[in-house]
Amino acid sequence: MQSETFQNEVELRYKLYNSIFLTLPLDGIHGTGILIPLMKDECRKGLEEGKSPVEILDHFFEKQTNFKSETEQLDFMFRVISYIERQVVLLDALEDAAFLDLHDARRVGKIESIKSRLSSDERKEKIGEALKDLAVRIVLTAHPTQFYPSTVLAIINDLIDAIQKNDLLQIKMLLTQLGKTPFFKKERPTPYDEAKSLSWYLENIFYQSASELYGDLMKEVSNPEEQDGNILAFGFWPGGDRDGNPFVKVDTTIAVADRLRSILLANYYKDIRKLRRRLSFKGVYEKVVALEERILQAVNGEDTSSRIQQAEILQSLAVIEKQLIEEHDGFFVELLHEFRNKVLLFGTHFAGIDIRQDSRIIKQAFDVLCSTAPELKDQNYSLTFEDLTKLNTPVSLFQSDDEVVKDTLSLFGTIKEIQNRNGEKACNRIIISNCRGEDDVARVFAMARMCAWQNEIPLDIIPLFETIDDLEKAALTMRKLYENEEYAEHLEFRGKKQTIMLGFSDGTKDGGYFSANWNIYKAKENITKLSREMGITVAFFDGRGGPPARGGGNTHKFYSSLGNTIENREIQVTIQGQTISSKFGTHDSARFYQERLLSAALENSLFDDPEKLLSDTDRVIMEKLSEYSLAEYQRFKSSDKFVPYLEKMSALNYYGKANIGSRPGKRKQSEKLNFEDLRAIPFVGAWSQMKQNVPGFFGVGSSLKKLEEEGLFEDARKLYQSSLFFKTLVANSMQSICKSYFNLTEYMKNDEEFGEFWCWIHDEYQLSIEMLLKVSDQDELMQTALFLKDSINLREEMVLPLITIQQYALIKIRELEKKNVTNATKYSILQKLVIRSLYGNINASRNSA
8 A cells, every 4th residue: 555655645746846957947957857767777787787887878978868978978977966956855855745645644653553452441541641751852963974964954845845736836946946045065063063953953954853852742641741851862972972083172062062052942932932922911922922022032042141041931820821811711822732732842941952972082182181280290190990980170271282182071061161151051061982991981970079069960871882702791880880879879869760772883894784783772672771770771872873784774664673571661862964954854754753763762661562572592593693693794804905895895995085074084084994993984884875775774684694504594584473573683684685786896706806705695686686585585675665665766876876976986987096097187086976966865864764
């Protein structure tokens, strides 16, 4: 049914509206648009015949065009990329316009499905009680895989509206605007630029969709006044995430906090003005006007006296509501509640800025602090873990010429200042990436007390465990922290709650797909058991990326699959890259996916489903799959061809050259590429650009095959049938494979240096397809999600000329590098061709989210 809806509402309309492009008054559109279908056919036919991209495009230009000169041909390739970018936007808009038709409101993942499982007389009370201990935190990250500027996002939203109304004139006008609007920037964005781009979603999407969802939830509980708005919260990494980004400074963090507050208060001001038009009653009107003036003062004011806090606004609203009920029959009180819900959700901060820094940088800054601060420098600081947690000597200053060290040590005072301006929730979390043990947490604890607070610290210190080794010892690390008297007192002050972040992206990069997911699962179980024993509530913060290879995929199924051996009433998850625009780019989709996360948490809280628990046999199977896939992935990763293959044959190096994000592509800017310093995003992205989605399947086929050889395959089949957790892993791996296309790079099998390595990847790819179909008893990949597969197929077909052009450019670049001709104009143009092709290819992959 969904597949048929997709074909009618998306695919057929795409073909219709795409033809409008040919009529637009845009330079080069007509000639380009007519040739693209011919080019697409040439690419498909040529790749199926095993031809290289150079052979294919040379033949295309010779037989299908009049472009004889190299300059004409390169110019045409740039126009093709620009054209396809806009085709992708049209398809995005069509899918978003048909969103509600494609996602039935009664499907699993909606609050309605939760209500249907409860009797009517107990429903409101049970849901109300569950919501008191339930929370979902959606964190927008600054990771550089989101390419639509705010100008394009605005066009997309208007285009969706025009498509839903079938307004052809408006559609044509918007497509014309789209054709003239640039998709990329000539200058690299600053961290503040990234914050401005992502704040668009807060201001235009979440402000309304989250408050509407919260308001509807309140209709399902007995005592909505007992809820405090903590059910939904939003986090923000731009301006706070320093991990490997030396361009983020304390002034950036403060500027971003100020921006979030100012756009929120501006929205409040617009809402209170609308409210004033209805609450025109005697005694009430005057109070509404007074609140309006107070908010306006806060919007425009710069001094401390003009600042306004959440409690002040809520108190004013409570007074207005009381008078409205007592003297005016509660007329329009529901409008007042709608505004109050927004204040409950967003406070005066809009979204909490998370601070993140690498543990190695933190240690470096700590050592500088201890060696240069006047209060400490004469003492011997060879500190044990216990010493670190007791250290609270206030320091007045420190000395360092290193900008990153100075920024790290200034962070705590910055956090304190932001809390004073916008409230504690505005910035009260610091994440330690690459956390290797309890000492890394203790250093941050000590620095917070020395640099800002001597006693109670209004700050959650969040270790981020990323590698397989760190995941395995995570519970031991947390036990040492829980049992430490000083840190236990800190947790008491923080409500006996500890947040722990787990890195799906870097875990997959380090240990492969099955191993990363299973080790994260076990780490959660071990930490949950320990925390419950110690009387601590643990909240897991999942660093999930866009594609399944980085922990993305179906998040609702993932969280719904966790049994009660894992603390799962609170869901905290990063949203990044194209996932932001695909899941939260419109009101309808944002409302839907927020509700799915909430319903997963609510389901976990209300229903204890024994079927979610893995049996002893299930655990043996998962352990073996993890062990075997890790061994195969480690063997693959340790090959002397692994890093050179990525560096020489993929678009890896061009992520750093594209003006996509403010953050460098690797943590250390050394000339030689070091795997450990390589970020997960360019790592996964490089495989994706080649259509070899290795992180999403490598080791999967080999591990399942080994189980079969040991006579355990039937147990794996039973695991698939009984475990939603394993079924979700299989489905997400299938999605990665469906977005792979080895015909594109088949020419590499004849490469003298990398031919055998390419064949190794291709063999694992074919084996993974075979074994995944066998374990799931499916006849074709993604048989249970055909409309999603239809979307993937349409998008992959659309970008076929684009990825062929990219491979063409990479081949030509390698030829010039072998001749040592790297200063020529052609070399520069070819590099730009690769960079430009990155954009459309990733934007087209939105259904990877």
